[in-house]
Amino acid sequence: MPDVAALCHICGMPSKHTCKMCGRPACDMHYDPASGLCSSCKGRGRTMKRQV
């Protein structure tokens, strides 16, 4: 695979993160390393699991 930066599905910025839930790329701004979710998925569920 060529080293092409995926684009954040929210803002379109180059991203190196991938959301665990939806599998779509997310940039630093729209990715939460603590949960591994993009802000889209993170904001979708009201029931947020607390990090241990």
Ligand SMILES: [Zn+2]
């Ligand atoms: Zn973004």
Ligand SMILES: [Zn+2]
């Ligand atoms: Zn997501």
